[in-house]
Amino acid sequence: MQRAEPEKVLVIACGMIAREILAVKERNGLDHLDLTCLPAEFHYHPDRIPPALDAAIRKARGEGYRHIVVGYADCGTGGMLDRVCEKHGVERIAGPHCFAFYQGNAAFEAVADGDMLSFYMTDFLCRQFDAFFMKPLGLDRHPELIKDFFGNYEKVVYLAQTDDPALEKVAVDAARMLGLAYEKRFTGYGDLEPALVTAAAEHTRS
Template sequence: MSTTASPTAPERMLVLACGALINELQAVVGTHELDHVDVECLPAKLHNRPSLIAGAVRERIGRKQAEGRSYRRILLGYADCGSAGALDDLCTEFNARAAEGDGPEITRVPGAHCYEFFATASRFAEMSEAEPATFYLTDYLARHFELLVWKGLGIADHPELAEMYFGNYERVVLLTQTPDGDERARVEACARAGAERLGLPLEIVETGYGELETALTEIAAPRRLRQDQVPA
């Protein structure tokens, strides 16, 4: 008597992302009940040296494989992020191997940076055209303004740098992912305090999770494994 392989749980996939996106990724995974998705983050400070991001991604994937934790699909929770195409080159390299049955398929979130994929490309282009001299904040940057902007750019020790960095800006725009509530109020207060330190008006634009959510939910659509494909 012949038997037909029955479908089982969806294959696991990995999101390997910037540490600045951990709250948003966990929220998307929880909201959409993506129980088969593992989220792992690299240090957010890599953005200070974007030429190192692709190498750090490659090293972490290699480490996962050495640990015996392999995935068929990996989503990079990065846009280009100043890597000058290095992340795209890495995806192309891995996907060529995947086509030959060697290693995971890898893709990244579309866009040049997180401001663009949170706002969506078309909306961010409209905002940039309306006022090119805009300093953008995400919720993460707003929460950590003191560390990442004030201290990170050296302004805390050299106040004269504030004018050098921000003298030509006309506004600060908070692209907020946080829904209404106490945490949203805290994020807005942080952004407002940061804008005041820079001597700039603040505008708040609610984006939600934008193309980050779209990319994750699309790639995480369950692909069912046959019983004979399930790892022991």
Template sequence: MTDPDILTHKGGAAGTGPVLLIACGALAREVLAINRANGADHFTLRCLPAILHNTPEKIPEVVRNSIQQGRADGFTRIFILYADCGTGGLLDAVCAAEGVDRIAGPHCYSFFDGNETFAARGDEEMRAFYLTDFLVRQFDAFVWEPLGLDRHPDLREMYFGHYERLIYLAQTHDPDLDRIAEHCAGRLDLSYERRFTGYGDLAESLTQISK
């Protein structure tokens, strides 16, 4: 059985055999690391472009198409490695209609930190901007350039003036990433905090479906 605090939409098929993981590309490195640690060799990982997060309204239909393609390829066990990710519940509707599970949580910051832990912080972090390992590596491509800050740095105040600090939710201990993340905070004129989360609820959910 799966843990309702980790997974949502309990419609997926149970049992043993190959499992198709449909994941956000921003999670690829982490999913592979967890599966290696678990000795899980019955997963097939298919990643969708991480840049979809810039147009979250497109995520549900792309995921639906991937589920249907997975079934056409013979997979009967499919698991979705997306949180809601700004889809406003539309991804949940796709998962319910297709009878598959997804990892619980509103976004990856929450499930990396642990959904219960993240929710408990509440108002304390209302003015925090988060980065993960992936976003530290891809800060320019996923934050700086899409917001036009490379061309119009004066927009920084409009986008980030209401933030007070940048919190780097670190999945790994990497001094180079820590240095880059702190530099990113400086570029945004925010105070810097590093919080090691490891893989959080992502690891728990993959461990459960490995059993």
């Protein structure tokens, strides 16, 4: 009997989780999984995600991809992302946002109420702290604005995908600068990994 051969699967994802998707691909041997990303800055402009995703799916179909997975949770789109997914017959990663699926959606639901005043950071946000927070918010020039932007938070929660002391130092320093308590939770890739592995395994041919 001929062994089943995987078909190509395209993941259209948020640029904030690109490195993590590639890591999951490598350690699970998902050579048939391709990746394309929408701009990471859409994390702060969720209204831009659904139309950009719609265009990306159309483009991918034109390039011959039959199997597409959406590397987003709802991510603040208020269900609009699901409408695009339903329109094209594709599925997204379950959950309200990446902070939830990194922790595992069930684990996130258990702590969500207690985390209402938490400022989440991930490996990506530690790497890009200056580009995503300091410079756009003007905190590098006007530190007095820290209270205006972060005054309602109580703590920084670093959701760590890897055990990297340099990244944790960024999170610790950020908490200190913002005047917030600090907590680290090592999450690894959470629900992201099984979601991608399952999606990739579903598309085989004999």
